[in-house]
Amino acid sequence: MRTSLIDLFKIGIGPSSSHTVGPMRAGRAFVLELQERGLLSLVSAVRVDLYGSLAATGLGHGTDWAVKLGLCGKDPRTVDPAEVAPMLARIRDSRSLELAGIRHVSFDDAEHLAWHPAEVLPRHPNGLRIRALGTDGLLHEQVYYSTGGGFIQSGDADTGGGAEQAPVPYPYANAAELLERATSAGLPLWELVERNESALHGREKLDFSLREIWQAMSACIDRGLTTEGILPGGLGVKRRAPRLLARLEAHRGRTDPMDSMDWLNAFAMAVNEENASGGRVVTAPTNGAAGVLPAVLRYYERLMPGSSPEGIRRFLLVSGAIGVLYLENASISGAEVGCQGEVGVACSMAAAGLAAALGADNEAIEHAAEVGMEHHLGMTCDPVRGLVQIPCIERNAIGAVKAVNACRMAMQEGGGHRVALDEVMNTMLETGRDMQSRYKETSQAGLAVHALRRWD
Template sequence: MPVSVFDLFKVGIGPSSSHTVGPMRIALRFVRALADNGRLESVARIETHLYGSLALTGRGHATDRAVLLGLMGHDPETVDIGQAAAWLDAVGRSGEICLLGRHRVIFRQPEGLLFHPRERLELHPNGMRLMATDGAGQVLAEETSFSVGGGFIATEEELRRPAAAARIEWPHPFRSAEELLRICASQGLSIAQLALDNELALRPQAEIGAGLDRIRQVMFDCMDRGLAGHGPLPGRLGVQRRAGALREALERGGARLLGELDWVNAYAVAVNEENAAGGRVVTAPTNGAAGVLPAVLRFHERFHARGDPGRTHDFLLTAAAIGSLYKENASISGAEVGCQGEVGVAASMAAAGLAAALGGSPGQVENAAEIAMEHHLGMTCDPVGGLVQVPCIERNAMGAVKAINAARLALAGDGTHLVTLDRVIATMKATGADMHHHYKETSLGGLAVNVVAC
């Protein structure tokens, strides 16, 4: 079924939507439920257990910090990034945490936050369990939840019975690209118009427009911060920021061969350097792939759109419609299907958005999305040192360039092609299932073990 554009594009913080944003949301939901049930003030101890990929790369992805911030009552969309380090340092010094900002309990690591790298829960590799007990050791609440990619979260019950959550009466429900194209043809709609009609089932049109403008602004603000940045990124790799130097070289050099693509590289790198530094980003559809869509969108606005905001809305709505197909029929979790589910999906969404914004037909848009994913199939997720830096930052630049070329190839044809988007999505899912878990956000294979992380 469709997924709202505002669920696919969520404002959060870096470095990871599945390992930072999702765990923070799970922890926040847990303590809010304690408060709603009148049990918060009875809590004497709280524990968080991390499993699978969350345990293997959680420290490099700031999962431990995200969980603490969520327990304190902070949401990834609004948390004050500038104050977060001081709050976390205070927990470390005092051995206490203030749940939801109002109830102080003992919280000493490591017993309060336990990593289980050799254990994986049944339903998803990104599993975590929270437990709250009172002074007598009686369990007040216990919940197993999963961060399933892109900042989406689900309890064990919700994953086992997903149909129970689908209660929205969409005017244009679709489960496949084939259905999407058939509805567009029968109703005389573009994919963006169809997506807008579905959003209108959730909120007024003025709110949709304002929300899309905000998503764009957060994306571009993040990019601008990255384009001004210099110096080392956090973590033991000592990776230096490059986006600022790329921008300065372009501004000095003037017109040059492939200069537009040089800007795309700078845009994508800027976003993902900000993400790696824990800055505010938009999941698009994940944090690890957050630079692809903004880079392609800014490329379009700067070199093609001539200030038409309607094209930007078409871009984002179309991208979200394509992203919902991956979310519902495959995965956008690197821990589940590798980086083909992150940068690959982002490139597919961006290619579709660009083709739509440039006036492509629904068939050409679907072709653009298919081409982009077809050439990301099999991409592994093997972050060096468990950090969202190498190869993640450059990978976003490569994904953005592929997305642009995919849109150009699709627009050069009439939408007729052999491999459908549905078939490439099914192939991506099957490839992810066949992929060894060493290559799925565990840092147990690939570059992660062939590059020395000092």
């Protein structure tokens, strides 16, 4: 595999990894290119063109403001969500922005930002072109593709998720090879992944990164559980996680077999309500699917007997490895394959991670991942008004419940299973390619059309 799980689990801000985090990274990458070429001082204006899905749902996903912040030098990992609104107000009022935070250049939406929803660039549905203009015309331009999960590629080179990595002790290219390597070495999957990641980063950095990832996920759950109000965007969607928590807390001590499902719902919705409001989340593997994995991991940590820090570590190592398999062999982009590539992949990752945390054998872990995806095949990505709210928030809650069930089914099987993870992964990719583009994050069909009839 070419991608580290540390790169897969990106800490950033909502509402979308492909439509917010990726474009922000693209804007920042463009400014760095200008600096490297010694052109920054010559720029008088910047033009941004958005194509395909980035244009079709970009307003609801914040693509326009994300690019602007990236051009100002902001990084989605470190930008303070509270800074976003004041910065955008300054850009709007002054009709200019500060490239890299140091050079004022012209930028007015009417003149310097163009939307092309009907035009798709060659390599991916999420494309954008950025041009730097000087007094004598074009200084520099670059095309970027936001390929899902916050990963970006430039027009002629891969800038995230595709570069060759340093040698690892147990290389593999797919799930079958991963299982074979682990069997030959006599290792559980989490230990094999740990050894590979330690070879890439060193054990100390790996340990720090895993702690940081879980801390960011956990903090997001906690904020979502305690923050009330109406989500932005005009749909009038109320935050429900705090009400779910209050109801559960009021009935502590009761015996209700449905409580575990309610806790999963509360944890997942807390994350995705934070994401929808532009809060800090972790791509797992995307922002739109960011609630599934943290919900299942919090469920393991707080509600399952025998949970431990070592179990959390195993969960992250294995779920990350499964996510990388999808990234490199299929897709994690809703604009490319629909929501099966987002919530479906997140469910598969979480099911495998939970199985690992519970000490399942390697075959059961692979089976859990397969079941998690198998029952998301064909899921469309049809956000109402391009907002990551309806049906995305509830879809994460349902995905978390399905992940726990997939894990239980796999661990209780006690033998071989008919469908392999690689097979279901290939099926997902082919299904996504066959799916009409209007069902893949363009808000041109499905719920995005029919649910609007009550508002429009």
